[in-house]
Amino acid sequence: MAERKLPGKQEWSGRRRSATRVSGFHSHKNATGGHYAVEGINECYRLEKGEKMSLIFDVNEASGWSGFGGYFWYQGEISVSLSGLQKKTLKIAPSGLWSKFGSMWEGGKDTSIKVVFEAIEDSNICFYDHASGEIGHRHLDSARSNLLGNMHQFSPEAHFFTSDSNAPVIEGGQLHRVDGKIPIILKQCNRCARYLPINYDSYNPDAERHHLAFTNHCIAKHRIPCTHGGFGLLKSRQGEDDIDLTYGFQLECRFCKKFEVNAAHNPQRTSAQMKEDGARRRHIELLLEHIYQGTPQLVYRSQYGSELTDDIWHKFDRKCFNCHKAIDNPGDMHLDHTRPLMMLWPLDATATCLCGDCNIAKSGNPPSIFYSERQLKQLSSITGLSMVEMADEGPNEEVIDIIENGLDWLFEELLTTPQMQRIHDGKVAGEQLIKALVKPFSSSKKTRIDIISEYNIRRKLF
Ligand SMILES: [Zn+2]
Ligand SMILES: [Zn+2]
Numbered sequence: 001m002a003e004r005k006l007p008g009k010q011e012w013s014g015r016r017r018s019a020t021r022v023s024g025f026h027s028h029k030n031a032t033g034g035h036y037a038v039e040g041i042n043e044c045y046r047l048e049k050g051e052k053m054s055l056i057f058d059v060n061e062a063s064g065w066s067g068f069g070g071y072f073w074y075q076g077e078i079s080v081s082l083s084g085l086q087k088k089t090l091k092i093a094p095s096g097l098w099s100k101f102g103s104m105w106e107g108g109k110d111t112s113i114k115v116v117f118e119a120i121e122d123s124n125i126c127f128y129d130h131a132s133g134e135i136g137h138r139h140l141d142s143a144r145s146n147l148l149g150n151m152h153q154f155s156p157e158a159h160f161f162t163s164d165s166n167a168p169v170i171e172g173g174q175l176h177r178v179d180g181k182i183p184i185i186l187k188q189c190n191r192c193a194r195y196l197p198i199n200y201d202s203y204n205p206d207a208e209r210h211h212l213a214f215t216n217h218c219i220a221k222h223r224i225p226c227t228h229g230g231f232g233l234l235k236s237r238q239g240e241d242d243i244d245l246t247y248g249f250q251l252e253c254r255f256c257k258k259f260e261v262n263a264a265h266n267p268q269r270t271s272a273q274m275k276e277d278g279a280r281r282r283h284i285e286l287l288l289e290h291i292y293q294g295t296p297q298l299v300y301r302s303q304y305g306s307e308l309t310d311d312i313w314h315k316f317d318r319k320c321f322n323c324h325k326a327i328d329n330p331g332d333m334h335l336d337h338t339r340p341l342m343m344l345w346p347l348d349a350t351a352t353c354l355c356g357d358c359n360i361a362k363s364g365n366p367p368s369i370f371y372s373e374r375q376l377k378q379l380s381s382i383t384g385l386s387m388v389e390m391a392d393e394g395p396n397e398e399v400i401d402i403i404e405n406g407l408d409w410l411f412e413e414l415l416t417t418p419q420m421q422r423i424h425d426g427k428v429a430g431e432q433l434i435k436a437l438v439k440p441f442s443s444s445k446k447t448r449i450d451i452i453s454e455y456n457i458r459r460k461l462f
C-alpha cells in the first residue's frame with residue numbers, strides 16, 4: 001500500500017523498521033532462557049501536568065493477522081486511553097517500571113488506532129518496540145481455533161511481523177534526548193530465542209511482579225526467592241554481573257508458553273520429536289558403552305569399587321547443585337552429565353546432582369551456558385573438572401579419536417549389531433547414530449572426517 005503523508009510528523013515517526021529486528025540481539029543456538037541483555041533508551045517525551053500526547057498506528061487491511069502495540073516507561077503520573085477497541089492489552093505498571101499495550105486480530109480492514117497519554121503530574125514517557133504491521137507465525141497458522149480467541153492478550157509479545165513494521169506517528173510531548181540513560185532489561189526466551197522485556201529493580205523485588213513478556217516462576221511466599229538456575233538467576237549476554245531475581249521468570253515467553261508448552265497444539269509432532277531425541281541419546285549412550293566397555297555404573301564400580309549414583313549424591317551433599325533443593329534419596333536425583341552427552345561425554349565421576357526441574361532447564365547445555373561464574377567455580381571444585389574444561393563447549397576429542405581410528409569397527413561391527421540394525425518409526429538406528437555424530441565431529445578443534453560421506457561410501461560397498 002502507498003505510504004500516507006501524515007501531519008505533525010516528528011523526527012522518527014513513520015520510520016520503517018526491519019521485520020527481523022527484535023531487540024538488536026541475535027538468536028543464540030543454545031538459547032537457555034537464562035540470559036539477559038540491557039538496552040538504553042535514547043529518546044524520551046516530556047509532558048507537563050494536563051498535557052497529552054498520542055501515538056497513532058495505521059494498520060492496513062489484511063486477510064491474516066495484524067496488530068499494533070509496544071512497551072512504555074514513564075516517570076510521574078499518567079493516564080492512558082486506548083479507545084475504539086474491544087479487545088486489547090493495557091498493563092500499566094507503577095512509575096519507573098515498564099508497561100505494555102497493544103492488540104492483534106485476524107482479517108481486519110484499514111484502521112487507525114490512537115493511543116493517548118495524559119500527564120496527571122509532570123511526567124516523562126518513553127517507548128520501546130512500538131510498531132504495527134502484519135503478523136505471521138506457524139503457530140497462528142496451525143493452532144486449533146479455540147486457542148486463538150484471546151490473542152489480543154498476547155500483544156505485543158506475539159508480534160512476529162512478517163514484513164517491515166511501521167512506527168507510529170507521534171503527536172504532542174516535548175522530545176528530548178536521554179542518551180541511553182533509561183534502561184530496559186530484556187530476557188531471552190529458550191524457545192524462540194528472542195530477547196523480550198522484563199521488569200527488574202535490584203532495590204524493589206516487586207518490580208518483577210509487573211510482568212511483561214514472561215510470567216513469574218516462583219510466586220508463593222515459601223518458594224521465594226526463586227533459586228532455579230535460568231528462572232531465578234540470569235546471566236548477562238554483555239559480560240555484566242548476574243541478576244538474582246526474587247520471583248524469577250519462566251524460560252519461555254508468554255507466546256511460546258501458550259503454544260509450545262501449555263497447548264502442545266500439535267502433540268503428535270512434539271512427541272515424535274521427543275522420541276527422536278530420546279532415540280539419539282540412547283544410540284550415543286550405546287556407542288559410549290562400547291567404547292568404554294561397560295555401562296557408566298559398571299565402569300565406575302570397577303574403577304572406584306563403589307556406586308556412581310550414591311557417591312555423586314553424597315558428594316553434592318544430597319542437594320540439587322543448582323537450586324539447593326534437598327534430595328531425600330539417590331533415586332530422586334537426576335544424574336546430569338555436566339558436559340553434554342550429545343558431545344560424547346560419558347556419565348562418570350564428573351556428573352552433577354540435580355533435581356528434575358533443574359535437569360530439564362539445563363537439558364543439553366554445556367555448563368558454561370547454564371551456570372553463573374560463581375557456580376562454575378563451585379562445580380569445578382566438586383567435580384574436579386578444571387575451569388578450562390568447564391568453559392570448553394567442544395566435544396570429547398578422545399572419543400572422536402577412537403572412532404576415527406576405528407572406522408572399520410564402527411561401520412562393520414557396531415553398525416551391524418542387531419540393536420543398530422533395528423528400524424523404528426521408519427528409521428534405522430545406525431543411521432540415526434551417524435547423524436548424531438555430525439555435531440560433535442563438526443565442532444571438534446581438529447580437522448575431522450565427514451562422517452556422513454564416510455557412511456554413504458561404505459554403505460554402497462556392502
Ligand atoms: Zn518465545
Ligand atoms: Zn523458581
Ligand SMILES: [Zn+2]
Nearest residue numbers: 320323355358
Ligand atoms: Zn534444582
